[in-house]
Amino acid sequence: MPEEIKNEIARELASTPIVIYGKGTKSMPRCGFTLETIEFFNRFGYPYEVIDVLENVPKREALSEMTDWPTLPKVFINGKFYGDTDILEPMAASGELKATLEAAFNGAPPSPKQTIDLH
Amino acid sequence: MIADEALRGLIRSELPDAAVTIYDRTGTRDHFNVTVRSHAFLGKSLIEQHQLVYRALKEALADGRVHAVELKTIIAEN
Numbered sequence: 059m060p061e062e063i064k065n066e067i068a069r070e071l072a073s074t075p076i077v078i079y080g081k082g083t084k085s086m087p088r089c090g091f092t093l094e095t096i097e098f099f100n101r102f103g104y105p106y107e108v109i110d111v112l113e114n115v116p117k118r119e120a121l122s123e124m125t126d127w128p129t130l131p132k133v134f135i136n137g138k139f140y141g142d143t144d145i146l147e148p149m150a151a152s153g154e155l156k157a158t159l160e161a162a163f164n165g166a167p168p169s170p171k172q173t174i175d176l177h
Numbered sequence: 178m179i180a181d182e183a184l185r186g187l188i189r190s191e192l193p194d195a196a197v198t199i200y201d202r203t204g205t206r207d208h209f210n211v212t213v214r215s216h217a218f219l220g221k222s223l224i225e226q227h228q229l230v231y232r233a234l235k236e237a238l239a240d241g242r243v244h245a246v247e248l249k250t251i252i253a254e255n
Contacts, residue, residue, distance in 0.1 A: 091245060126228045128238045129245065141224050144248050148223060 075162040076106035080131035084108040191233035207244040214251040226250040
């Protein structure tokens with residue numbers, strides 16, 4: 059794995075607790091599974107980052123090699139790999155994910171969603 | 178695009194005892210719901226169980242025969 063890509067991924071994982079490598083962006087997902095993962099995390103109210111790697115083949119390969127996981131999206135929480143919603147849904151159902159997220163965000167409760175009053 | 182039997186064969190190459198259920202989500206034979214039941218999952222975390230199946234599907238995913246998989250693993254207890 060090229061050192062440069064490895065360092066880039068390490069920087070991204072250190073920048074914020076929840077990192078989703080996917081196809082497309084938060085505002086314009088380009089894959090049903092990436093959209094599903096965005097909607098999944100919207101339920102929890104914690105901030106997260108979506109990093110688009112659709113066109114970046116070397117980075118996709120580096121990520122797959124790192125995780126032994128060939129598909130996108132790939133979710134990391136506090137730098138640890140958690141697969142995709144096939145893993146996260148059962149973790150959410152058991153309450154394990156709530157505990158993991160609370161630990162990742164130092165117990166801070168989810169911040170309320172900002173609403174803009176258009177009237 | 179891949180036939181059920183070929184997909185099942187790939188999974189069994191890694192997990193010979195696997196009972197595999199396949200559902201073609203889109204009718205295009207490249208987006209699947211796959212359920213795999215195997216003794217090999219015993220003692221493994223959910224993520225490790227999925228990694229075992231993905232190891233078997235790595236090439237089919239890389240060359241596009243399989244585009245996406247929604248995966249469920251079940252530990253065979255007996």
